[in-house]
Amino acid sequence: MQVFTDPGDLSAWSDVQRVHGQRVGLVPTMGALHDGHLALIDETRRHADVVVVTIFVNPLQFNRPDDFATYPRPIDDDLARCEAQGVDAVYAPLANTMYPEGFQTHVVPGPLADVLEGAERPGHFRGVTTVVAKLFNAARPHVAVFGQKDFQQLAVIRRMTTDLDMPIEIVGLPTVREPDGLALSSRNRRLTPEQRVAAVCVPRSLQAVRDAYLAGERHNDALVRIGRATVDAEPLARFEHLELVHPDTLRPADPVERGTVAVTAVWFDEVRLIDNLVI
Numbered sequence: 001m002q003v004f005t006d007p008g009d010l011s012a013w014s015d016v017q018r019v020h021g022q023r024v025g026l027v028p029t030m031g032a033l034h035d036g037h038l039a040l041i042d043e044t045r046r047h048a049d050v051v052v053v054t055i056f057v058n059p060l061q062f063n064r065p066d067d068f069a070t071y072p073r074p075i076d077d078d079l080a081r082c083e084a085q086g087v088d089a090v091y092a093p094l095a096n097t098m099y100p101e102g103f104q105t106h107v108v109p110g111p112l113a114d115v116l117e118g119a120e121r122p123g124h125f126r127g128v129t130t131v132v133a134k135l136f137n138a139a140r141p142h143v144a145v146f147g148q149k150d151f152q153q154l155a156v157i158r159r160m161t162t163d164l165d166m167p168i169e170i171v172g173l174p175t176v177r178e179p180d181g182l183a184l185s186s187r188n189r190r191l192t193p194e195q196r197v198a199a200v201c202v203p204r205s206l207q208a209v210r211d212a213y214l215a216g217e218r219h220n221d222a223l224v225r226i227g228r229a230t231v232d233a234e235p236l237a238r239f240e241h242l243e244l245v246h247p248d249t250l251r252p253a254d255p256v257e258r259g260t261v262a263v264t265a266v267w268f269d270e271v272r273l274i275d276n277l278v279i
Contacts, residue, residue: 001082002089007138010091014052014140022049026141028132031055032072032186033081036176040145041085043173047143050088054135055079059095060106060127066270072189091138098134106130110163112156115250116243116263117274128153129160136161136168143169147176149183151261151276152250175275177203183275195268198236202266205230205242206277209262213279220244220254223262231266238267247278 004010017024025048027040037053044051055078062068075092082090106126112118113125136144146154154172161168176184181203182196191199209227217223224242231239242264246253253260256279263276 001079001087003079004089004091005093005097007091007093007097007134010052010089010138011140013089017050018140023143024048024139024141025051026135026139026144027051027053028135028144028146029053029055030057030071030186031078032074032189033078034184034186034188036147036149036184038081038085039176040147040173041082041087043171044143044145045086047145047169047171048141051086052089052091052139052141053082053087054139055090055092056098056131056135058098058127058131060099060130061124062127063121063124067272070190070270072186091135098131107133107160107164109156109160112152112159112250115152116241116245117152117265120240120265125153125156129156132157133160133164133166136166141168143171145171145173148172149175149185149275151247151263155248155250181207183273185273187271187273190271191268195236195271198234199266199268199273201231201234201237202264202273202275203277205266206262206264206275209242209244210277210279213256218255218257220252220256223256227262227264231264236268240265240267240272244279 025044057071107129109125109129118125158170180200205227208230209223212226227242231237244253244256244260244262247261260279265274
């Protein structure tokens, strides 16, 4: 496994793979790898001959300095997991490599980025599209795989690659979950044992919405109330939002129809967890 810190070196390596007829697959991550990331790597291997994993905690997509400062960065463990998983190359640049002095150009997303997470975290998706575009330019992949846990992020990246004529196939992998239903996330490491137990209210609230839909409820407001009640019943949880949206536009769906996506965010002290479920 090769490890790169310079974008030019990664591009040169990728060009060699392409010359030899190899299909290059990319898994962009912020590190703190867990089984969900390993599933992304495995999925990428099904679409490509060589797999590149990027590890970079992107400061542009954090709107809270404390969240950026406390985000886990176990780089040695991450590299070991990548090697054990058969990754061909890792790109782990430093912040001053990605954003050198004088950096001022950004990729600005459209209306898909203005709702849901974008409304709660101003500038977040501009940071995401900018860093992903840079990673695409450095790795030059044929295909890139993202988790559907970040449903809006996946939609925004698909829109970006379409709008900017990027010749990259974007693949979404269904959310990987713990046995109790909690979506795997690097932020789970920051939960106390008590909060980790309480956090199952997040997937349970989404399941309550789905169950109510299957029982015949179609009104958006009623379904939101049902899902929120599950979170509000957990003393350690602090509800932020639950919305039922069209999968393509991310606009509210009312009446709710098959294929609608329930997206939510819940706080446990300073740890914010997101999740979603397709109805």
